[in-house]
Amino acid sequence: xxxxxxxxxxxxxxxxxxxxxxxxxxxxxxxxxxxxxxxxxxxxxxxxxxxxxxxxxxxxxxxxxxxxxxxxxxxxxxxxxxxxxxxxxxxxxxxxxxxxxxxxxxxxxxxxxxxxxxxxxxxxxxxxxxxxxxxxxxxxxxxxxxxxxxxxxxxxxxxxxxxxxxxxxxxxxxxxxxxxxxxxxxxxxxxxxxxxxxxx
Numbered sequence: 001x002x003x004x005x006x007x008x009x010x011x012x013x014x015x016x017x018x019x020x021x022x023x024x025x026x027x028x029x030x031x032x033x034x035x036x037x038x039x040x041x042x043x044x045x046x047x048x049x050x051x052x053x054x055x056x057x058x059x060x061x062x063x064x065x066x067x068x069x070x071x072x073x074x075x076x077x078x079x080x081x082x083x084x085x086x087x088x089x090x091x092x093x094x095x096x097x098x099x100x101x102x103x104x105x106x107x108x109x110x111x112x113x114x115x116x117x118x119x120x121x122x123x124x125x126x127x128x129x130x131x132x133x134x135x136x137x138x139x140x141x142x143x144x145x146x147x148x149x150x151x152x153x154x155x156x157x158x159x160x161x162x163x164x165x166x167x168x169x170x171x172x173x174x175x176x177x178x179x180x181x182x183x184x185x186x187x188x189x190x191x192x193x194x195x196x197x198x199x200x
Contacts, residue, residue, distance in 0.1 A: 003080050010067035010084040014091025014108060017098050018059035019044040022052055032098075036195075039095075040103030042138050046195070057107050064088050064111025072115075078161040082170055085112035089174060093181065104181040106142045109174055113149070116160055117167070120152045136196035139185035146178035 019039040023031040027048055032039055034047045041060055045053025067088045068081040076084070092108040094100045113121040124145045131141040150172040158164055179186075188194035 002074065003076065003083075006067065006071040006074070006076060006080075006084050007087050009070070010088040011091040013063045013067055014088030015095035015097055015102070016059075016063055017095055017102065018063070019056045019103065020098065022056055022059070023048055026052055038103055039098060039101075041107050060092065060103065060107035061111035061114070063092070064108035064113075065115050066111075068112060069115050072160070079163055079166045081160055082116060082162055082167060085116055086170055086174065088112055093177070104142070105174070105178050106146075109146075109149075109178065113171075116162065117153060117156065117171075118159070120149070120156050123152055123156075124148060132197055136198070137189065137194055138197045139182055139194060140189060143179055143182050143186070146175040146182075149175040 017039055019031050019041065023029045023044060029047060031037075031043050031047045035043045036046075037043070041053055041057035044056040048056075064085065068076075068085045071081060071084050089105050089108050089112060091102075093102045093105045095102040110121065110125070113124075127148055128141040128145045131144050132138055135141070150168055153168055153171045154164075158167060185194060
């Protein structure tokens, strides 16, 4: 029963459309009508500017971090924490607030795995920053980080009582899902029409 409660909490927190709400509250803008029309942090940065883009990034990461973190404080351990985190990511990408649409899951995945596998996540963050710094493509950094997620998970020791095999399966599925959500970005990268990241 406790697990079911935290799964529900994980989905609800994950589904919070921070980018849409922050855009509407602070700028009177629905970011789904501008830029890439995505509700995530990257589009928020482009449409709303650095201050609110960073706010969305932190909020989206936090809603991934909090569900497994809170559950762990109530005695939930091991692979149940992984399940709660995955549900939070699903909530972000399939939000009932947005008619089961949403972002691409990168920032929320960052929050989830920062709690579950911090060493892997920090390594991925470095890889992401290096790729974006060199290429100026946030999407490419996200795609490469998603591909590297299960690979690094295999080589790094597990934490929080997680079993290696379920963790590998879940990180592989999440990695594939994030890459799939970037399919339009991949098409633009191949055509050379993808938007480059620029500090404003």
